[in-house]
Amino acid sequence: MNGTERRTAALIVALNLLSIGLLLDRDIFFTDFDGQWRLCAYALRGLDPYPLIGVAPPVLVDVGVIPRGWGTAPWGLILGNLFYAGFLPIDDAKIFFVVMNFILLTATAVLFYLETKSHWAMILFACPASFFISTVTGNAGGVICCLLLMCCLLRERRPILKALMLSLAMIKPQVALAFCIFFLLERRWKILLTAAAIDLGAWLISARIVERTPIELLKEFFGANVGGGSQFAGIFTLIVDNPMHSIALSMIVGAAFILTLRKKIWAPCLASAFWSYSYFNEFFLLALPALECVRLKMFRAAIVLHVGETLWTTIALWHRRMLELGAHNFFIDNRLITEIFRLEAWFEVRTIFCLIIIAIGFVMRQPSPPPSPPSPRSPQSPPPRSPSPPPTPSTQPSPPFQSATSSQAPPPIFLLCQPAPPQSPSS
Numbered sequence: 001m002n003g004t005e006r007r008t009a010a011l012i013v014a015l016n017l018l019s020i021g022l023l024l025d026r027d028i029f030f031t032d033f034d035g036q037w038r039l040c041a042y043a044l045r046g047l048d049p050y051p052l053i054g055v056a057p058p059v060l061v062d063v064g065v066i067p068r069g070w071g072t073a074p075w076g077l078i079l080g081n082l083f084y085a086g087f088l089p090i091d092d093a094k095i096f097f098v099v100m101n102f103i104l105l106t107a108t109a110v111l112f113y114l115e116t117k118s119h120w121a122m123i124l125f126a127c128p129a130s131f132f133i134s135t136v137t138g139n140a141g142g143v144i145c146c147l148l149l150m151c152c153l154l155r156e157r158r159p160i161l162k163a164l165m166l167s168l169a170m171i172k173p174q175v176a177l178a179f180c181i182f183f184l185l186e187r188r189w190k191i192l193l194t195a196a197a198i199d200l201g202a203w204l205i206s207a208r209i210v211e212r213t214p215i216e217l218l219k220e221f222f223g224a225n226v227g228g229g230s231q232f233a234g235i236f237t238l239i240v241d242n243p244m245h246s247i248a249l250s251m252i253v254g255a256a257f258i259l260t261l262r263k264k265i266w267a268p269c270l271a272s273a274f275w276s277y278s279y280f281n282e283f284f285l286l287a288l289p290a291l292e293c294v295r296l297k298m299f300r301a302a303i304v305l306h307v308g309e310t311l312w313t314t315i316a317l318w319h320r321r322m323l324e325l326g327a328h329n330f331f332i333d334n335r336l337i338t339e340i341f342r343l344e345a346w347f348e349v350r351t352i353f354c355l356i357i358i359a360i361g362f363v364m365r366q367p368s369p370p371p372s373p374p375s376p377r378s379p380q381s382p383p384p385r386s387p388s389p390p391p392t393p394s395t396q397p398s399p400p401f402q403s404a405t406s407s408q409a410p411p412p413i414f415l416l417c418q419p420a421p422p423q424s425p426s427s
Contacts, residue, residue: 001119008299009123015307019129022314024136030094033084033138035070037093038063040086043077048210050220071224074217075202076171077210083140083171094138101135104146112291115153120294124287129310134281141281144169148179149288152265163194170199175282178268178275181255185262235274235354250275257358261365266292270361273309274354280310286357292364301360308356312349 001009041063042049052059054068072080080086083100085093109125112118134142147165154162166183169176183192207214234250237243254275261267266289273283286305293302 004299005120005294008294008303009120012123012303012306013127015303015311016127016129016132019307019310019314020127020132022311023129023133028133028137030136030138033094033097034064034090035067036072036080036138036140037084037086037090038066039070039072040077040080040084041090042066042086043206043210044081044086046209046211048212048217048220049077050217050224053224071221073171073173074206074214074221075199077206078202079168079199080140080171082168083143097138098135101131101143104143105131108146108149111150111153116291118291118294120291124290124294124306128284128287129307129314130280130282130284133310133314134284137281139281141172141175142284144172144175145282145284148176148269148285151179152269152288159188159190160194163191164198166191167195167198167202170195172282175272175285177251178254178258178272182258182262182265182268185259235351238348238351247275257361261361264365266364267361270357273357280314283309289361289364293360296364298360298364301363304356305360309350309353312353 039049042052042060045060045063047059049066050071053066053070056065058065083097085096088096105125105128109122112121112125131142131145134140134145147169151162151165151169166176166179169179180192180195203214203217207217210217212220234246235253236246236249240246240249254271257271258267261270269285269288272285286309290302290306293299293305
């Protein structure tokens with residue numbers, strides 16, 4: 001590593017640690033876990049969980065009350081048990097969740113290193129703030145990002161395994177849907193159809209267990225008070241009052257963005273960050289385009305992509321807490337201060353970051369500049385050598401990560417991002 005790379009790596013690790021420290025100042029430990037675990041636990045016990053959201057006292061005392069604002073897709077009532085382990089007591093399920101999170105993180109980091117042969121793969125995955133925060137809060141966003149990243153990296157191989165990863169990630173369709181659109185544009189029918197079959201099967205099983213029809217279960221899901229507020233509304237929250245209209249506009253922009261960059265596997269990672277879910281839990285997906293930025297020597301862009309949103313979000317949350325404490329001390333209406341800060345800081349910072357993501361994507365899309373022409377020879381320069389005979393074609397295959405244009409150019413990080421060479425006609 002040269003000096004610039006060492007400084008970039010040190011800054012990335014330092015900013016991640018700062019982000020983790022700022023968020024751990026708040027009471028966030030497993031704040032998301034209980035509600036998701038109870039949804040899965042009620043479903044496994046044969047009770048429809050959607051009408052029970054927010055109902056107290058609990059129907060089953062050993063399970064408890066599902067908090068208002070919590071929800072999951074109908075197929076998530078079954079597949080979600082692979083994350084939240086509704087078949088275990090809640091204390092054991094939390095241990096299962098943490099262990100499974102770091103197993104998947106390690107598997108993703110090792111796979112990235114084996115595929116890229118780059119030490120940066122280990123640096124970007126050594127201390128990811130967004131993944132750590134997602135794990136601490138008991139949210140499956142981090143492991144879903146791991147599944148999607150592995151699905152991207154192995155896109156051309158083992159379609160059944162990638163379909164399984166995509167189907168599990170569809171527990172959060174607001175995160176995984178961008179990848180479905182990418183695979184649709186790439187015509188990866190086997191991956192898409194297999195993933196759809198797995199989710200449909202889980203949906204049918206959940207409907208059978210709770211004794212509802214699949215359509216009834218879907219209507220209950222959409223009718224439940226799932227909550228989430230404006231954090232689902234994408235980058236148009238500041239200019240569109242209706243959250244559903246904002247989501248629709250963000251998804252249209254995201255789909256157009258993916259279509260423009262359809263040959264780039266990191267395009268859905270960028271689109272997923274701004275089109276319908278703008279929270280720090282799932283920004284771990286930006287590790288893939290950050291790795292590509294490192295290859296292109298765009299170190300500042302790599303820093304912004306990998307830790308920028310997490311750092312800005314944690315500072316916003318910490319500053320919001322300071323404002324609330326100050327409002328309490330100076331007898332100012334807390335709700336008014338919180339609302340002003342939410343509109344003027346949270347949405348603005350998030351929107352600015354999303355626009356930066358789009359700009360970085362288009363910069364990464366631009367081809368590398370051609371090499372500068374050699375300077376003309378001076379009269380005192382020695383005469384040029386006689387041209388050497390052209391090399392004979394070799395039948396040996398080139399190394400998988402060797403650049404096709406120049407040995408000095410940085411090799412492509414992902415072989416799967418390059419179009420397949422045309423097959424020569426058989427004799």
